[in-house]
Amino acid sequence: MTASRVLRGEGGYSEDTRIKVMQQVDQLGYLPNRLATVFAGDQSSTFIGVSIPDLGNEVFAQVLEGIDRKLGTFGYQSVLGLTQHTQEEEENWIRTVLSWQPAGLILTGRYHSPRATDMLRNAGIPVVEIWDLNSSPLDMSVGINHFDSGFDMGRYLTSLGYRRIGYVGTSHDTANAATERLNGFCKAVEGAGGAVVKQLCLHDTATYYPGFYGTEQLLSAARDIECIFFQNDAMAFGGLQYCAAKGLRVPDDIGIAGWGDLPIASVMNRRLTSCHVPHLKLGQMAAEMMMGRLTDEPVPTCTDIGFRLIPGSTVRNSGV
């Protein structure tokens, strides 16, 4: 009992006792059971549940890295959940992870099942919704406005004279960030007198190879496409390679635009037209907002982390 005092260093014991206790601790290899502390309700746990769609997407891997590193500096741990973009998996994961009394949750995306929303509200713990900026979040939110980023890309491409544009992405839940980007993109393109002639939504992962064969499908379905906007950079690289393999010159024969600005872009000889999002910073900010809330500091409810359009050289230089 006195041992508990010694280990927490709260005082009320003599130096002799402290030494005796520490000797026993060393000798027995004693590790405190933090479960008991949390269970007793004396303090909250140092778990933060973090749900991420998948790690095959480098972007989310970096967000998670940012989160976990920042949490680590505060002595907190991430409990991971890969929810594969589905609300159902997210709901199940939330139920499970809440039963472990986490100190808070960080969730990717703004759309949750009704039951999930209920549980989150009842849990009474901080929740940060990331990725998709949510102006009326459950609690806190950090991310970017995907609609706007798609819109900006659409405006940029049409400003270069592109009118007949294609889209290659993947389909998962309809209400996700990529769909918002596509919506913003279409709005800008159509507003400028262009047309998104074909939208291809593959039932596959949003990675390199689907980008490759998706481009093939798109171009065989609509030969007169002048430019393709991809769901992300990985798919755009796949498209770029398809063009190279088929002898299509980029940007002379066709324009290519991605989204997300993968690290590999930094060493490519040709800069991919894309949209940069500070992934690592996004993750760190999410963790900081969480920690701020847990330490009762004033925390902004909503943080727009911002994006930056990268003109690149895989689209033509200026209007025709």
Next chain:
Amino acid sequence: MTASRVLRGEGGYSEDTRIKVMQQVDQLGYLPNRLATVFAGDQSSTFIGVSIPDLGNEVFAQVLEGIDRKLGTFGYQSVLGLTQHTQEEEENWIRTVLSWQPAGLILTGRYHSPRATDMLRNAGIPVVEIWDLNSSPLDMSVGINHFDSGFDMGRYLTSLGYRRIGYVGTSHDTANAATERLNGFCKAVEGAGGAVVKQLCLHDTATYYPGFYGTEQLLSAARDIECIFFQNDAMAFGGLQYCAAKGLRVPDDIGIAGWGDLPIASVMNRRLTSCHVPHLKLGQMAAEMMMGRLTDEPVPTCTDIGFRLIPGSTVRNSGV
């Protein structure tokens, strides 16, 4: 009390009671506190601590994905630890995560601090050491023999006639997998009458851009290098781009070999000489071994997941 029975469905209650209990559960939004169950010692937790060096490296992100998905199918959760390749961070993380009474641990690498080893032994829970195959593991191990994979690459490159070879990697703890690969590589090269003329170990992350400028450094220090072996594919891509930028033809002027076979390789017009490791499968296997041990099934102590040399076309075709 009867409620506990109803929720666990263990029987011994009437249908009327069941309905009444479930109504209350729905109404109150009751979620069981699994902490209490574990704490009472009636069952073990469903946490598995997973330590990974970093997620900037796509390879480890995929390993983690494999682990977490597989654990998820068994109703287990990963508690993440990014240990940045250092034993000290690993030890601290182990101490913390053990205090949460995890059901088991999955650790990257075979080298742990003495205290960490003590804690792991005393914890009395399953431990899987991944990545670096460990023939005498603490408990279980799954991975590949990195020395052998480096050796194979060295033998392959010398078989093509390369004699003056360079290496570009990063330095972290000396005793890690990349170092083992380099050791195997050097042994093979020297055994075949070649020489690893310069080994560059950058104090940076093992990613694209360090591969780019590392190549510059290496080539300016040793101009007569015929071929470069990189710590991983990301660095090799950086090297490839450096060569392209400087007008060095690959493989005519210089050979380039990476390691790890990144997904992006699948769409490159030129196949990077590399070594394929089934990352996702490695992670899944680690999770399966863990679950097997937890359900008292017989589990192999050591699983060699295997690698496959990819000849690629960034080195010359055959001996000079």
Next chain:
DNA sequence: AAGGCTTAAGTTACCCGTAACGTAAAATGG
């Protein structure tokens, strides 16, 4: 030297779910 004060250490109760046991009522059986 008696009374008050400080410090060190021990005791009790609680957190929540469940194993183990207890009990009352209903069902079964001879």
Next chain:
DNA sequence: CCATTTTACGTTACGGGTAACTTAAGCCTT
């Protein structure tokens, strides 16, 4: 119809750490 079994539900105790309280010992003051 009473004895026995079964069913349904209640009670108690426990796990490990700690807040709150109690006790014992040491110290000082007048």
